[in-house]
Amino acid sequence: MNYQFALIGYPIKHSLSPWIHEQFLKKSGLKGSYSIMEINPDDSFDEKITEIKKSQINGFNVTVPYKKRIIPFLDELDEQAREIGAVNTVVYRNGKWIGYNTDGSGYVRAFENKYPEVLSNPKNNILLIGAGGAARGIYHALTTTGCHHVDIANRTKSSAVEIARLKKEPTKTAFLTMGEVRQNFDYYDVVIQTTSVGMKPNQDKCIVHVNRVKPNSIISDIVYQPIMTTFLKQTERLGARIHFGHTMLLYQAQYAFEIWTNQYVHIDEMDDELQDILEGR
Numbered sequence: 260m261n262y263q264f265a266l267i268g269y270p271i272k273h274s275l276s277p278w279i280h281e282q283f284l285k286k287s288g289l290k291g292s293y294s295i296m297e298i299n300p301d302d303s304f305d306e307k308i309t310e311i312k313k314s315q316i317n318g319f320n321v322t323v324p325y326k327k328r329i330i331p332f333l334d335e336l337d338e339q340a341r342e343i344g345a346v347n348t349v350v351y352r353n354g355k356w357i358g359y360n361t362d363g364s365g366y367v368r369a370f371e372n373k374y375p376e377v378l379s380n381p382k383n384n385i386l387l388i389g390a391g392g393a394a395r396g397i398y399h400a401l402t403t404t405g406c407h408h409v410d411i412a413n414r415t416k417s418s419a420v421e422i423a424r425l426k427k428e429p430t431k432t433a434f435l436t437m438g439e440v441r442q443n444f445d446y447y448d449v450v451i452q453t454t455s456v457g458m459k460p461n462q463d464k465c466i467v468h469v470n471r472v473k474p475n476s477i478i479s480d481i482v483y484q485p486i487m488t489t490f491l492k493q494t495e496r497l498g499a500r501i502h503f504g505h506t507m508l509l510y511q512a513q514y515a516f517e518i519w520t521n522q523y524v525h526i527d528e529m530d531d532e533l534q535d536i537l538e539g540r
């Protein structure tokens with residue numbers, strides 16, 4: 260078997276996914292390759308996908324801006340992808356194209372690997388900042404994991420309310436304005452920053468400036484360029500433990516690789532290696 264995987268999206272020339280999956284192939288001893296198939300928004304998406312589906316490909320990842328657009332081209336969706344309404348991983352299995360979403364579960368895997376038994380602790384209050392596509396996947400994974408208390412803060416309340424429609428028992432969710440985040444920040448044991456605020460070249464930006472954190476709390480930022488965001492720097496200085504965004508990238512890929520090959524690969528040293536790559540950019 261010579262696996263063929265790919266990534267579709269735009270723009271993706273600088274994607275780290277080929278590096279990650281090539282490491283996974285090496286680690287698992289499987290033969291294969293992972294290529295970039297950029298689809299320009301001016302190209303015909305239908306034609307490109309039809310072409311890809313006719314090729315010898317075993318599976319592909321889907322990124323911005325095509326995570327929803329790919330859905331009508333698939334035969335089946337797994338439950339997570341269906342509920343989230345977005346697909347980031349497609350596998351060709353038994354003659355069918357099946358869509359999955361590994362972003363949210365990848366986030367939870369990454370977090371639990373560093374801080375086990377925190378998300379599942381019913382005493383812990385979790386705050387999700389942002390209500391875009393990434394927040395939606397993460398909220399879904401948190402409520403599926405059984406987190407008891409996950410509040411959502413967003414500039415636009417309606418998007419937060421829309422995400423909370425994914426809520427499952429026993430999760431409780433309240434909505435906060437960004438001003439309320441500042442006032443109540445030290446109520447939260449875990450804060451997950453899911454917006455793009457603070458990403459290069461605007462690394463000096465910070466989603467919210469706070470002056471205190473809950474002792475022992477964990478602050479997580481899904482931005483990974485830079486790895487040490489202003490938000491993480493400021494909250495770490497106030498005594499928080501921090502969690503880096505590049506780990507989500509690794510673990511969503513780990514789960515995708517499992518879907519494609521049935522092989523579980525350990526991340527181990529890849530975490531530090533990816534940090535080095537990102538810091539060298």
Ligand code: ATR
Pocket residue numbers: 388389390391392393394413414415418453454455456
């Ligand atoms: P993604 O799909 O990558 O998560 P997105 O759908 O563009 O990205 O979502 C961006 C999120 O970041 C949204 O929650 C957005 O807030 P709004 O819903 O109010 O637009 C949030 N966001 C982006 N820029 C922001 C800023 N400068 N301040 C506060 N929130 C911001």
